[in-house]
Amino acid sequence: MQKFKLLTISEMKELFSSLKVIPKAIKIFFQANKTIFVFSIIINIIAGIVPVVSVNVFGILINTVSSMDFNDSLKILAVYIGISFLIDVISSIKDFLFAKYQYLLDFELFNRLMNKCASMSLEEFENSEVQDQLQHIQQQIGFRPYSIFTSILAMITAITTILSSIFMVIIWQPLSVLLIITPVLLFSIFNLSINKREFQTEERNSKKARSIWYYEFLLTKDQSFKEVKIFNLAKHIIDRHNKLKKSVINENLYNSKIRLIISTVFDFVNQLCMAALMVLIIITVVSGKILIGSAVALLRVIGMVFDNFNNIMNIIYSINQNSLYMSKLIGFLSDNKLKSNNRSEETKKLSHITEIQINNLNFSYPNANKKALKNINLKIKKGERVAIFGRNGSGKSTLVKLLMGYYLVDDDMIKINGVSLNNIDMESLHKLTGILFQDYCKFELPVRDNVGFGNIDEIENDSQIIKSLKKADVDFLSSDLNQQLGKWFSDGIQLSGGQWQRVALARCFLRDAQLYILDEPDAALDKIGEKKIMNTFFELTENNIGIFISHKISHVLLADKIIYLDEGRIVAEGTHEELLRVCPSYEEIYNLEFNVMSNGGEYG
């Protein structure tokens, strides 16, 4: 762990330049709710003036009482009580406005964040830097922006109080202002340093927090429970978890210790300066230059200037700390690189799909050192069913992801109906596609959502949903479409792997598509389920395009064309019979599968 260090001049400059984010933050605050924002500013200005007026009225009251004027004393007391009541009312209104505004800001920011995520490409979404950024933003979006909002308003109140009271102090003793400001400025450097350190710690810890969360997830979720047990991983995972967690705790404790030392020394020096000012006032009163009431008011006003200067410094630190976060948030929300439509500006909507053409397609994942697909050439026409076959990691799923436009490739590499994928409106392509991903989503939601999400326009259409469930051979659920699936909610029922896959297939089949893509639809299904799904797939693609990925030759051989991929290249292409003739490794796999079947499950 690094020791605490004071900021250098250049680091100070950098910190202050981060305050530039405030105008942009104010714009967001204003957009969240214009009326409350403006009203909050007005009420905070009033809240800054009223205490100074109140103190002065109190001073006048003491002077009047000292002069034994009973009637005037009562009148001034009434004014004083009225002002005190006003202070209470303002404080209550402020609390109400702030509470209301916090909900509105939270709502606005989460909406912006979710919309931003929805507009990102898979490429950006899978990037671990973006994921860390997102985690950091998401963890603190509920309080940091709101904290800047309250800080800005507190700053307005503090400045108003200082301006309205400093006038009194300057008239009495101009040099005394120095005694108020000097300690505050002196210690600002320490506070800025610890603030920066805390922010950096927090940022570093957000990476660790992701790992901590993941280890906790492994030990508390049923998906991983079985393997944790069988491989006896619990101790190992807990040790890793604890090591990380302890390092997070230690860093935080160290920072708290430094903060405690700084604030204790700061408070001590503050008290010394306050004592010096009090001595000066006593001398002025004793020499008869001011009355006792005015002295009390002066003392109170000096206290207020003192407190509010400290307040302003703390507010600047707080804005500073939060503005680093806020500039990240604003940068993230407005970063145009983080957009899926970094394709052509003018895109064409697809109304049908008649042909998919792939020309010299080469693709590497970002930060990967080898190509996942190499020089792929392929043409698929309406009415064709194509099987993609190949060993693990040969690039089958990657090809499907590229067809769906999840990663950007060169203009001519993928064309649909002769138009470059980069010039096609993605929403229209996705609308015409029914797809089952290899890592399909198990929505821990009712059956209706699980299937209806495949075609949101039909989510209330019970008969279509039931039809899709039948097509996917889902015969294990009751007729209640509102039955909750999964264990996230208490009334859910858990499904088996194959049952979840069938529900995901029903979602795919709900779409009235022209391109159906199934990535290993047979991975978890029993023989009867497999047969049913393959039949449905062939029915649905009779006049459409069908692509399926499978490791089973018994399914692959049903296709009009088989694409055999190996290490990202097409090594053979044709019908089953053609491949048996020209591709020895295909023949080898075929023999392996069919010999095993004829040997009753025995290899060799």
Ligand SMILES: Nc1ncnc2c1ncn2[C@@H]1O[C@H](COP(=O)(O)OP(=O)(O)OP(=O)(O)O)[C@@H](O)[C@H]1O
């Ligand atoms: N999101 C990703 N980021 C980086 N590399 C990836 C990503 N997804 C896949 N890869 C890599 O790309 C290659 C092809 O992966 P792909 O998932 O397309 O294989 P596959 O043929 O579908 O395999 P399987 O039969 O196991 O499903 C692999 O080497 C894999 O490690």
